[in-house]
Amino acid sequence: MFLTDYVRSGDSKQWGALSLRTAVRWEKGIHTARSLRTWTRAFLTDRHELPLTPENTWTKSLLEKRPDLKEAIGEHLQSVGKYVRALDIVDFMALPANQVKYGLAKPISLSQAQVWMRHLDYRWTKTPNGQFVDGHERADVVEYRQSRFLPAIADYDHFARQWNKDGTEVSLPDDSPRPRNRRVIYWHHDESVFYAHDRRTRRWVHKSEKAVPRAKGEGASLMVADFVSAEHGWLRSPDGKESARVLFRPGKNRDGYFTHEEILAHATTAIDILSQHYPDEQHVFIFDNAPTHLKRAADALSARKMSLHPTKPGKPVFGVDQIPEFITNDANGNKHKRRVPMADGWFEGKPQSLYFEPGHPRAGVFKGMAQILTERGYNLTGLPRECTGFKCKPPALSCCVRRLLFNEPDFRDVETLLETHCRSRGFDIIYLPKFHCELNCIEQCWGFSKRKYREMPSSSAEADLERNVLAALDSIPLVTIRRFYTRAHRFMDAYRRGLNGKQAAWAAKKYHSHRVLPNNILEELDREGITSED
Ligand SMILES: [Zn+2]
Incomplete structure (x- = not known):
């Protein structure tokens, strides 16, 4: 109700007032209004990448203008370890190389770093003593990664191609435990939003941002959902006429997110194209852990509310x-x-x-x-x-x-509806571990496209927005997509060898031109003092 009112009002100054109005309608007061705002923000944060942005001074900060800086800091923080501090950003930015690279005259302040920290990524949660804990290394996340995700990928990898730096196939000795039959193709799925409103402040919002939604009419944005593979690039028919790419404009007749039904429909589009044009390959979809991807059937098995003994006579049926x-x-x-x-x-x-x-x-x-x-x-x-x-x-x-x-x-292992949907047509699906965007190479494809997009001539016309976005997406060479894929596999290799996030980030950087890490990587980490402790 509150969010609808707000979007209808078309006025971003009404955020506070409307929350109060909604609270009053429920005969509640300021406290509830505040909760409403928090809940709404949380709701927005929990969804996929946010298309709705706050208009504040931070919008124009360096971090906004330089998505590559955002990426670099994210990677640096992962290399610091499970516990990071805002001071780590200050130190990182004070390095002479970074001063030059990002055009700084002086180091950034601690308070600036704290603001950045909050906006960088949802995966860090602040502890009472001012440190940030990395959700990447949470026990349940690591457990899923090590005992479910990586073994599944390892099984598929026997049948998947790997690529050299120049994009040619790596010829592997044919010692795989099973005969090679159908080639496995990984299709990474994701959604992302491009903005056109004002070239100078155009930005893309991280999925984590504590965002006040941008009211209707405050500028065009375009959401893109697609699948990409190292084998074929973006998912389309060989003649390019059929494509799995979905474009829509958040803020017109709808909000900016894929619903569960739309995700199923998107999978169907992909399946239809692949069944028709690539029937001889085994296709594996890789989805992230967004709640809309994980929806289960309403009558799915759950032990949470079950009684120990049979239902007593006269009591309602359990169901x-x-x-x-x-x-x-x-x-x-x-x-x-x-x-x-x-x-x-x-x-x-x-x-x-x-x-x-x-x-x-x-x-x-x-x-x-x-x-x-x-x-x-x-x-x-x-x-x-x-x-x-x-x-x-x-x-x-x-x-x-x-x-x-x-x-x-x-x-x-109750199947998600998305799993049931894809498997019923003979397609496999795997979910990425939470907070592991380094394993989803489509994220880097968005990053590449957005850099290209920023270089294009400025225009506020919506038609230009769409044309520019499409051109930017199609500007990624296949060899680059293969490099992104190889990088994701290098991280998987690191986790498989027992490296934690911090060690993996260090190793992936040091061996950035290698497909796999050297066999003595653990000894090397030891020598370098990159511990497995934190
Ligand atoms: Zn127990």
Whole structure:
């Protein structure tokens, strides 16, 4: 309500006033208005890259004008380690080479660095003592990266091409464990926003920014969603007539984000083109961890709210409310929620109903976690229902009944709707670990295009915006895309060898022209004192 009002008002000065008006409508006061603004910002931050920008003095800061600087600082901070300080930016900018490169007459101040720090990336969260912690090295993120993402990529890599610096294929000794059959092609997906409003202040906003949305009419922007591969470049038919590229203008009839349905539709477009023109290759889509990509079926398995024992007589059925397709209209056209059963579990290759089967005295009644697990052969003697507040202590494998069920493969690996959608047509999909943009080479393609875009003649006409954006995107040579791909693989190689983010950033920089890191990289890190501790 508040956000809609704000966008309709077309006046960025109304941000505060409108939040209060919304709060008052709910019979709340200033405190709620403040919360509303925080929530709305959080909501915006949590979505994909933000197309809506604050108009403040910072807009014109150096960081804005130089996306390459933003990238360089981001990489430098990763090389510092898990804990970073704003002072690290001051030191980095004070290096003579950077003073020259970015045209500075004097070092930047600590307060400037603190402002930059907040705007740099969502992956750093500030601790009370003023340090920033890198989410990149969070235990759950690292666990996913090491035990799910990297092994999956390693499997595919047997069938994927790798590239030399000049973009030619690396001829690998044919000692792969399996015969080479279908060539694997990785397609990296992402969305990005280009701005045209004012050439001098045109900027692109990091997905993390604490942003006040730009009110309607305050300048054109163009959102691009696409897929790219090292093999073929942007996803299109060989004659270039069919393309998976989607363009739209945020702030016209819609906001600037892909909805879940649009992501599915986008995948369908890609699948249609690839099935028709590249049917002999095995295509793997790589998506990032955005919430719109991770949506699951409403009746998906979840152990969170299950009772230990079967539902008692007279109590409501255990299930899931509000699945849109099950909301029914009555004779008066009123909508009624319905509670529907949760989907079947899957155990030893067969479906397992969570409800007593027909013929059972309590047929149709929810079995409870204990019965579900007993049927799977578990002995639950002495196991508590759940650890307090379901906050189990690591490693949290079988400490309580709920955790045990939670960790069962069918509960843990519930397919996302996007996975189901792609797999139903024979296409694979992998999600990137959170905060690991260095593994998504399409991000660098956006960076390259945006630099090209800035060099183009200035114009505020929307038609020019679109033409320039398209020209900028198409200006990336295939050899450059292959270099970006190789760089992402170099980082993967580093993580596979057990390097942390800090070590990987150091090694990727030192060996920037290498496809893989040398075998003695760990000894070398040791010698250089690049520790695995922080
Ligand atoms: Zn537990």
